[in-house]
Amino acid sequence: MKRVADHLSDILGAVRPLGELDFQLIDAHGCVLTEDVVAPWNLPQFDNTAMDGYAVRAEDVADASEEQPVELPVVADIPAGDTEINAIGPGLAARIMTGAPVPPGADAIVPVEQTDAGTARVGIRAAAKVGAHIRRAGGDVVSGDVVLGAGTYLGAAQIGLLAAVGRDRVVIRPRPRVVVISTGSELVEPGYPLAMGQITDSNSYSLTAAAREAGAIAYRVPPVPDDKERLLGLIEDQLIRADMVITTGGVSAGAYDIVKEVLSELGTVNFDKVAMQPGKPQGFGTIGEDATPIFTLPGNPVSAFVSFEVFVRPAIRKMLGSPRLHRPSVKAVLQERLYSPDGRRQFARAQVQSANDGSHQVRPLGAQQSHLIGDLAAANALIVVPEHVTEVAAGQVVDTVLLERRRE
Ligand SMILES: Nc1nc2c(c(=O)[nH]1)N[C@H]1C(S)=C(S)[C@@H](COP(=O)(O)OP(=O)(O)OC[C@H]3O[C@@H](n4cnc5c(N)ncnc54)[C@H](O)[C@@H]3O)O[C@H]1N2
Numbered sequence: 001m002k003r004v005a006d007h008l009s010d011i012l013g014a015v016r017p018l019g020e021l022d023f024q025l026i027d028a029h030g031c032v033l034t035e036d037v038v039a040p041w042n043l044p045q046f047d048n049t050a051m052d053g054y055a056v057r058a059e060d061v062a063d064a065s066e067e068q069p070v071e072l073p074v075v076a077d078i079p080a081g082d083t084e085i086n087a088i089g090p091g092l093a094a095r096i097m098t099g100a101p102v103p104p105g106a107d108a109i110v111p112v113e114q115t116d117a118g119t120a121r122v123g124i125r126a127a128a129k130v131g132a133h134i135r136r137a138g139g140d141v142v143s144g145d146v147v148l149g150a151g152t153y154l155g156a157a158q159i160g161l162l163a164a165v166g167r168d169r170v171v172i173r174p175r176p177r178v179v180v181i182s183t184g185s186e187l188v189e190p191g192y193p194l195a196m197g198q199i200t201d202s203n204s205y206s207l208t209a210a211a212r213e214a215g216a217i218a219y220r221v222p223p224v225p226d227d228k229e230r231l232l233g234l235i236e237d238q239l240i241r242a243d244m245v246i247t248t249g250g251v252s253a254g255a256y257d258i259v260k261e262v263l264s265e266l267g268t269v270n271f272d273k274v275a276m277q278p279g280k281p282q283g284f285g286t287i288g289e290d291a292t293p294i295f296t297l298p299g300n301p302v303s304a305f306v307s308f309e310v311f312v313r314p315a316i317r318k319m320l321g322s323p324r325l326h327r328p329s330v331k332a333v334l335q336e337r338l339y340s341p342d343g344r345r346q347f348a349r350a351q352v353q354s355a356n357d358g359s360h361q362v363r364p365l366g367a368q369q370s371h372l373i374g375d376l377a378a379a380n381a382l383i384v385v386p387e388h389v390t391e392v393a394a395g396q397v398v399d400t401v402l403l404e405r406r407r408e
């Protein structure tokens, strides 16, 4: 059997990051930047007030108190967005709203709560230090700074920063478009009645969702029966919109397991037995004129899901240009004895808990057979048991992959 690590390195060696493209800013969300973005201006762009209140000179209100307010004439009213700001002279105040430019001549803001809120004259009831409640130009980002470097994942906060420095387009790697195809004559779309012997297609749903969580644009198509012509036709049709194809089912030793035969007509796909549990029968290669990567995953739902985690997710991350190909993993203390098949790396569904001291405890979720979807949905982690280990006692430390939902 082929080693998991060898299969993964063959895949990552074959899959290339997608070419960079100039995108509308909002459509770049979830993608990886391929340019250094330089701030064309300071943030804030101008000195502005952090509070609704009055712009004053600190020395004019140095003696102000609750008992003896200082009264100043109000000579201007400055809402946010005002673009014509006049200087104020000594002994004068301007009413000002959060975000508005501080007028030249003023050096402090007194919040409205510390005044009588007057409009012609204002009674100031507290002293203010020079600079009080003023957000300085360049205090956040300085013009000329690289605000985000090539290789940065663009989450919500990064998209906001790019907008703040005026970018409406950015150069990124687009998300790979992944087509997910379930094969099997027993499969019926959810929502339709089932005859005895039929089951609903869950793989195309779980893997389409998983591909989206990995950062791809994923399309699912209705399941295709174990029929060579129909599968061939479907894959040929789908190739036009695919940067990657994933099939499930039909790759083991069954008389109607036809996927291998069909793919031999479309490209070069290698089928291997990989030393893992679940997920032994694996296929990977390229098909069509553009040498589109294709994964043929085993049909058992947990096998398909774990195969996606171990092989497909890192490949999608590589196509995205992501700096994080792999999920984080932790060392965790096993809470119950775990058995594992000899010669196969086991990925056991489990629940991990983190303690306040940063340590982790992990509990395997029952039997580890490949059809148990209920436990898969309850798992938040996969325990990785090395190939040669057949039994791990409670209290031992195990490598545990965290199935967190974040995209970055
Ligand atoms: N004689 C052997 N039989 C099997 C072997 C073997 O080595 N020799 N390997 C077993 C292992 S391990 C796995 S994993 C499976 C892989 O099977 P296939 O990839 O050929 O998948 P199918 O036979 O089509 O289906 C297997 C199982 O999963 C159910 N299934 C399939 N697709 C879906 C779907 N989209 N949604 C929900 N459930 C699905 C299907 O009904 C079967 O129960 O082969 C073993 N057999």
Ligand code: MOO
Pocket: 276, 277, 278, 279, 280, 281, 298, 300, 303, 370
């Ligand atoms: O490899 Mo199968 O995925 O063991 O059930």
Ligand SMILES: [Mg+2]
Pocket: 249, 250, 251, 252, 253, 254, 257, 299
């Ligand atoms: Mg089969």
